[in-house]
Amino acid sequence: MLQPLHNGGAPTGMSPDWPMGFLHTYGPRADPVTGLAWGLSIISIAVVVIVTVLVLTGVLRRAGRGEVAALRPVRGEGGMQWIYIGLALTLVALLGSLVWTVTVLAEVDSPASKPALTIQVTGHQWWWEATYSGDDPSRAFTTANEIHIPVGQPVMVKLTGADVIHSFWIPTLTGKTDAIPGRTNVAWLQADQPGVYRGQCTEYCGQQHAHMAMYVIADPPAAFQAWAAQQRQPAAQPAAPQQVMGEQVFVQQCGACHTVRGTPAGGVVGPDLTHLMSRRTIGAGLLPNTVGALSGWIENPQAMKPGVLMPPTKVAPVQLAALRAYLETLR
Amino acid sequence: MALAAVALAGCNERAKTEVHTGGDPGRGSLLVDEEACGSCHVIPDKAQGNGLVGPPLAGIARRAVIAGLLPNTPDNMTRWLQSPQSVVPGNAMPNMGLTQQQARDITAYLYTLD
Numbered sequence: 450m451l452q453p454l455h456n457g458g459a460p461t462g463m464s465p466d467w468p469m470g471f472l473h474t475y476g477p478r479a480d481p482v483t484g485l486a487w488g489l490s491i492i493s494i495a496v497v498v499i500v501t502v503l504v505l506t507g508v509l510r511r512a513g514r515g516e517v518a519a520l521r522p523v524r525g526e527g528g529m530q531w532i533y534i535g536l537a538l539t540l541v542a543l544l545g546s547l548v549w550t551v552t553v554l555a556e557v558d559s560p561a562s563k564p565a566l567t568i569q570v571t572g573h574q575w576w577w578e579a580t581y582s583g584d585d586p587s588r589a590f591t592t593a594n595e596i597h598i599p600v601g602q603p604v605m606v607k608l609t610g611a612d613v614i615h616s617f618w619i620p621t622l623t624g625k626t627d628a629i630p631g632r633t634n635v636a637w638l639q640a641d642q643p644g645v646y647r648g649q650c651t652e653y654c655g656q657q658h659a660h661m662a663m664y665v666i667a668d669p670p671a672a673f674q675a676w677a678a679q680q681r682q683p684a685a686q687p688a689a690p691q692q693v694m695g696e697q698v699f700v701q702q703c704g705a706c707h708t709v710r711g712t713p714a715g716g717v718v719g720p721d722l723t724h725l726m727s728r729r730t731i732g733a734g735l736l737p738n739t740v741g742a743l744s745g746w747i748e749n750p751q752a753m754k755p756g757v758l759m760p761p762t763k764v765a766p767v768q769l770a771a772l773r774a775y776l777e778t779l780r
Numbered sequence: 781m782a783l784a785a786v787a788l789a790g791c792n793e794r795a796k797t798e799v800h801t802g803g804d805p806g807r808g809s810l811l812v813d814e815e816a817c818g819s820c821h822v823i824p825d826k827a828q829g830n831g832l833v834g835p836p837l838a839g840i841a842r843r844a845v846i847a848g849l850l851p852n853t854p855d856n857m858t859r860w861l862q863s864p865q866s867v868v869p870g871n872a873m874p875n876m877g878l879t880q881q882q883a884r885d886i887t888a889y890l891y892t893l894d
């Protein structure tokens with residue numbers, strides 16, 4: 450099921466037109482901020498327009514009269530009252546903006562109700578690891594780059610960095626929060642409509658920083674539970690001989706960096722691939738998860754994402770086909 | 781066949797490509813994005829076309845032979861795209877489950893790369 454992509458204006462589909470648009474938001478964490486941004490922009494523009502009009506009128510009113518004597522100021526009664534009016538208006542505008550800003554800050558500080566779940570998100574060069582732990586550690590599971598949440602419920606995100614500082618930003622759902630090695634920052638988000646929300650690392654973190662995207666996918670609660678139940682399962686045992694051969698190649702060549710739960714492959718350098726096929730993209734949003742992209746990525750990811758911390762595999766095409774056939778069983 | 785290949789050489793106009801291949805280069809271009817052919821091939825004008833697994837596709841319209849085996853005609857190109865594994869079993873380019881029409885569209889697009 451393809452859900453609408455909420456990427457800030459573009460209606461549906463994987464349209465990259467406004468991938469990081471933040472003027473349309475979809476939840477109580479982001480909406481008040483959007484209102485504030487529009488409000489403050491409009492107030493600021495109004496102030497600039499009023500001041501400009503007053504200054505221009507003052508400058509142009511007496512132009513062209515010729516006589517210098519005419520420029521001598523005529524002091525009437527009650528000149529001070531204009532100063533008071535000006536000060537009062539300014540104070541109202543500034544105080545109003547301040548109160549509004551502080552109210553919004555308080556409003557988005559924490560969710561109104563108890564969060565439905567907490568997700569540990571770790572920024573790596575150049576991908577995102579997401580662990581869903583919950584109360585029961587035996588039900589924990591890890592995935593990457595695509596973070597599913599239940600629609601209409603607040604979700605806490607505990608952020609940290611594995612190597613350097615990254616920053617977590619889902620413009621349509623929540624503002625930026627840094628993911629810093631050695632400490633935990635907390636963000637929260639809530640999506641009020643089912644759909645796919647694009648996010649991006651926004652703290653320069655090295656060569657492939659620009660290719661460090663992620664997707665938040667808001668599912669209806671039942672679909673979310675089904676997804677989580679599926680993710681908790683270990684990988685199914687491959688059946689066909691080609692897939693079995695692929696699994697062997699995988700454990701030898703890839704297992705030091707990647708985990709597939711239920712196999713000896715338990716590496717933690719790269720993303721957990723136990724349910725790779727449940728993701729729509731690979732390489733942190735870089736490529737669609739298709740037969741072609743997956744094959745090319747396995748064989749030579751360095752060409753697609755230069756500097757990526759996965760080496761070119763350069764296995765024989767027969768093994769490549771077996772590897773891909775095996776990966777395709779990781780549903 | 782050879783004649784068709786010769787006739788194709790140097791003809792990168794959209795209309796001509798359509799006549800030769802029965803495909804739509806615009807749709808073909810979108811399919812090339814969707815299938816991510818660029819993860820294995822360097823493809824001119826494609827942002828995501830920097831793959832270094834197979835040969836670059838620049839000038840493919842004027843290349844004489846496909847995969848070192850088939851004369852470069854529209855029909856052969858369509859056949860190759862639909863089933864590279866039956867043309868050269870065990871080569872690194874996978875069958876991607878393209879329909880005949882999709883393969884024709886991609887062929888039309890490839891013949892704009894000269």
Ligand SMILES: [Cu+2]
Nearest residue numbers: 650652654658
């Ligand atoms: Cu970054």
